[in-house]
Amino acid sequence: MVSKNSPGSSLLDYPRPSVAVDTAVLTVAGGSVCVLLVRRAEDHQHGKWALPGTFLRERETLADAVLRCLREKAGISGRVPRQLQVFDEPERDDRGWVLSVAHVDVVPLAALEEALKSDGVRLASVSGEPELVGGLPYGHADIVAKAVEWLRAAYAEEPDPGALLAEPFTLKDLRGLHEAVAGAPLMRDTFRRFMEPKLQGTGQMSDRTRGRPSRLWVRGGELKV
Structure with a gap:
């Protein structure tokens, strides 16, 4: 053997x-x-x-x-x-x-x-x-x-890399999603400064029934997840 x-x-x-x-x-x-x-x-x-x-x-x-x-x-x-x-x-x-x-x-x-x-x-x-x-x-x-x-980790680096939000979306909608993923609040201005360069503006505004209209965006880069 x-x-x-x-x-x-x-x-x-x-x-x-x-x-x-x-x-x-x-x-x-x-x-x-x-x-x-x-x-x-x-x-x-x-x-x-x-x-x-x-x-x-x-x-x-x-x-x-x-x-x-x-x-x-x-x-x-x-x-x-x-x-x-x-x-x-x-x-x-x-x-x-x-x-x-x-x-x-x-x-x-x-x-x-x-x-x-x-x-x-x-x-x-x-x-x-x-x-x-x-x-x-x-x-x-x-x-x-x-x-x-x-x-x-993926959502800390890129705006909605998993495409969970339908486009176009507002920065408020995007931040709300990222807060849900992070499980914690995110500073509004810090989030905007970090994410805005990674987005593309549509030139359109949201049709809000309450409050002021907001700019609409789409993801600007290639999806990574």
């Missing part, structure tokens, strides 16, 4: 983990960052809320597995999630050794309306429902935390 430590041993002699993909679909609703959850139909953790996730099939790419999972479990299609991080803690999944290649996507609330009609799909506020989000199975709470960290 060939020893596993001998030069003639094969990679097949070593234990290999299962590979899963899990996707944190983020949006802003009710003034808070929310993550999309699906109710598990599988026997394991049946009925529990979790991120849309699936095991990688033989000869399937990660990107294809993510799209298949979002389509089949959440009714979402036409998206291009990006890889976030590999989560490889040995005890993260009580079914065995499972590596999760986590993905993230930022989706306008309006684009999720059809998916949310299902009783098996819901949004959870990352700040308003800590017990639910923190109690997700399979280490999904860690994935959500990392995804929100990534989202906040």
Whole structure:
């Protein structure tokens, strides 16, 4: 018998983990960052809320597995999630050794309306429902935390890089969105000075029923998330 430590041993002699993909679909609703959850139909953790996730099939790419999972479990299609991080803690999944290649996507609330009609799909506020989000199975709470960290870093640098706001928008609308993402108030003048050079004016004014009309803007650069 060939020893596993001998030069003639094969990679097949070593234990290999299962590979899963899990996707944190983020949006802003009710003034808070929310993550999309699906109710598990599988026997394991049946009925529990979790991120849309699936095991990688033989000869399937990660990107294809993510799209298949979002389509089949959440009714979402036409998206291009990006890889976030590999989560490889040995005890993260009580079914065995499972590596999760986590993905993230930022989706306008309006684009999720059809998916949310299902009783098996819901949004959870990352700040308003800590017990639910923190109690997700399979280490999904860690994935959500990392995804929100990534989202906040992106929104600290660019005006609405996830295109959550419909264009055109006012600076007040933009600041309100960024405050929801940051989870904290932002100084109005500081925000304006930082973001205005990254925007393009439309030359139009908002049609306010109350208060003075405001200038309307569109995002001026290439989307980064």
